Amino acid sequence: MQLTNRSKQVSNKEMTFMERAYLPAIATGLAITIKHFFTKKVTIEYPEVKRYLGPVFRGRHILKRDADGKERCTACGLCAVACPAEAISMVAAERETGEENLYREEKYAAVYEVNMLRCIFCGLCEEACPKQAVYLRHDEFIPVFTERDQVIWGKDLLVEDMSNRYTREAWTKEEALALDMKRASGEVTNVVPRAIP
Amino acid sequence: MDLTEFLIKTATIFVVFVLTLVIAMYSTWGERKVAGFIQDRMGPNRAGWGGLLQPLADAGKMFFKEDFIPALANKWLFIAGPSLAMLTALLASAVIPFGSTFKINNHEVVLQGVESNIGILYVFGVVALGVYGIMVGGWASNNKFSLLGAIRAASQNISYEVAMGLSLIAILMMSSSLSLGEIVSQQHGGNWNIFYQPLGFIIFITCSFAECNRVPFDLPECETELVGGYHTEYGSMKLGFYLFAEYINMFISSAIISVLYFGGYNYPGMDWVYSQLTQALGGITGHNIATLIGTGVFFGKAIFFIFFYMWVRWTIPRFRYDQLMNLGWKKLIPLAIFNIIITGAAVLFLKPMITAWLN
Numbered sequence: 001m002q003l004t005n006r007s008k009q010v011s012n013k014e015m016t017f018m019e020r021a022y023l024p025a026i027a028t029g030l031a032i033t034i035k036h037f038f039t040k041k042v043t044i045e046y047p048e049v050k051r052y053l054g055p056v057f058r059g060r061h062i063l064k065r066d067a068d069g070k071e072r073c074t075a076c077g078l079c080a081v082a083c084p085a086e087a088i089s090m091v092a093a094e095r096e097t098g099e100e101n102l103y104r105e106e107k108y109a110a111v112y113e114v115n116m117l118r119c120i121f122c123g124l125c126e127e128a129c130p131k132q133a134v135y136l137r138h139d140e141f142i143p144v145f146t147e148r149d150q151v152i153w154g155k156d157l158l159v160e161d162m163s164n165r166y167t168r169e170a171w172t173k174e175e176a177l178a179l180d181m182k183r184a185s186g187e188v189t190n191v192v193p194r195a196i197p
Numbered sequence: 198m199d200l201t202e203f204l205i206k207t208a209t210i211f212v213v214f215v216l217t218l219v220i221a222m223y224s225t226w227g228e229r230k231v232a233g234f235i236q237d238r239m240g241p242n243r244a245g246w247g248g249l250l251q252p253l254a255d256a257g258k259m260f261f262k263e264d265f266i267p268a269l270a271n272k273w274l275f276i277a278g279p280s281l282a283m284l285t286a287l288l289a290s291a292v293i294p295f296g297s298t299f300k301i302n303n304h305e306v307v308l309q310g311v312e313s314n315i316g317i318l319y320v321f322g323v324v325a326l327g328v329y330g331i332m333v334g335g336w337a338s339n340n341k342f343s344l345l346g347a348i349r350a351a352s353q354n355i356s357y358e359v360a361m362g363l364s365l366i367a368i369l370m371m372s373s374s375l376s377l378g379e380i381v382s383q384q385h386g387g388n389w390n391i392f393y394q395p396l397g398f399i400i401f402i403t404c405s406f407a408e409c410n411r412v413p414f415d416l417p418e419c420e421t422e423l424v425g426g427y428h429t430e431y432g433s434m435k436l437g438f439y440l441f442a443e444y445i446n447m448f449i450s451s452a453i454i455s456v457l458y459f460g461g462y463n464y465p466g467m468d469w470v471y472s473q474l475t476q477a478l479g480g481i482t483g484h485n486i487a488t489l490i491g492t493g494v495f496f497g498k499a500i501f502f503i504f505f506y507m508w509v510r511w512t513i514p515r516f517r518y519d520q521l522m523n524l525g526w527k528k529l530i531p532l533a534i535f536n537i538i539i540t541g542a543a544v545l546f547l548k549p550m551i552t553a554w555l556n
Binding site for chain 2: 033039
């Protein structure tokens with residue numbers, strides 16, 4: 001069965017003088033390597049240059065707020081139940097009067113912690129959340145931690161900043177593909193790939 | 198020899214020594230960079246600009262590693278091995294003419310560690326001693342792989358030294374001098390030996406690859422067969438010295454190749470540059486600057502050959518041991534002898550004919 005046109009019949013034929021002389025072959029080889037010497041390198045120099053990983057990349061977590069800036073999370077615990085790595089823990093609290101502008105519903109997460117050493121970034125919390133509160137950002141990584149207290153991320157790091165809201169154009173692989181097609185055809189140009197800090 | 202002359206000589210030798218070390222140091226960086234570029238990578242680029250501090254980082258790492266000596270090794274010889282390798286590698290740079298003369302207050306200083314009338318013979322002697330470093334180290338390790346690697350290195354060096362010497366004889370027949378300074382000055386005015394001795398050059402460069410234990414002749418350290426070859430048991434700076442000695446050897450042989458075949462510090466249009474500089478800047482300064490340019494050209498040639506060593510390393514796979522021996526004894530030595538005969542015939546018959554025809 002022939003798979004490609006590149007296959008060569010093996011033969012035991014005597015080498016010609018040019019082949020036996022070896023030097024012409026070396027010259028050919030040297031020409032190939034020097035060509036590679038001058039080609040543009042494909043390396044992306046990582047910490048300085050970052051590559052856009054696509055709209056469905058699962059990076060660090062974010063606790064979303066709604067359009068009025070109220071926290072969406074109601075501390076139902078479904079994300080913690082869904083989490084296969086048991087990375088999420090929370091403490092629920094009841095909303096007091098006067099806090100309506102902070103929390104969307106009567107119950108909220110007073111403490112919401114993700115252990116970033118346990119988290120496997122599977123995105124099941126995202127899927128489990130009935131309030132569309134927890135998401136894995138597509139544009140930010142967890143930075144490298146050097147200290148113990150950097151490992152467990154609390155609400156101070158997780159809750160969305162209203163002056164720098166997180167948006168994502170595509171939510172599924174299919175949508176991402178469609179978006180990519182639209183972008184390739186020039187239909188959509190508003191998507192600016194963000195750098196990953 | 199009065200005191201000034203002695204001081205100048207000392208200074209020259211010191212400069213030559215330091216230059217050799219610096220070039221060898223940066224060859225390690227260059228090797229990794231060239232390897233990276235040929236393999237479509239970047240090479241080291243984190244330590245300093247373009248990775249220029251990488252050799253320092255490597256040396257620092259080497260120094261801080263555990264200096265381990267195996268229990269059953271011959272301790273004294275184990276230490277003597279890398280020292281010998283380093284010593285013999287450094288000795289050879291003494292006779293290489295890096296440039297013509299330097300004028301300081303009527304003193305004419307030759308840019309050469311030792312002006313010797315048997316220069317090339319000295320280089321050969323010292324290079325032949327280089328095998329002791331490897332052999333002693335490999336034997337003292339008390340390890341079969343090390344010993345095998347050392348034996349391979351020794352047999353390879355001895356085999357290729359024969360062809361190397363024979364290819365050199367053709368040069369000596371033309372120059373009728375063993376002095377490297379003399380050989381260089383005879384190539385003045387574009388009379389580079391490469392034009393008269395292309396075959397000799399190919400034999401010489403092949404043999405110098407083998408002498409330096411570089412790919413495709415790096416059988417002494419063939420990882421797939423011998424773990425690490427003669428330096429299997431070595432670590433820390435002792436290993437560093439072995440590797441460093443290899444790079445020094447590479448620089449020395451590149452320098453020797455450019456001296457013997459590529460006119461050393463000679464370059465086309467040299468006389469014109471010299472006359473322009475002496476006219477514009479006066480006899481002494483102009484002369485010195487012209488010398489410096491020549492030295493720069495010499496180092497350019499040497500560095501090109503170092504690059505060529507690396508270029509070949511990342512192109513050609515290693516020879517098998519029998520192929521190595523076949524090439525050395527059955528191809529290169531007959532070719533070198535043939536080259537001698539041709540050169541002899543040319544010197545005897547062709548040269549008088551051409552000179553008669555030209556006059």
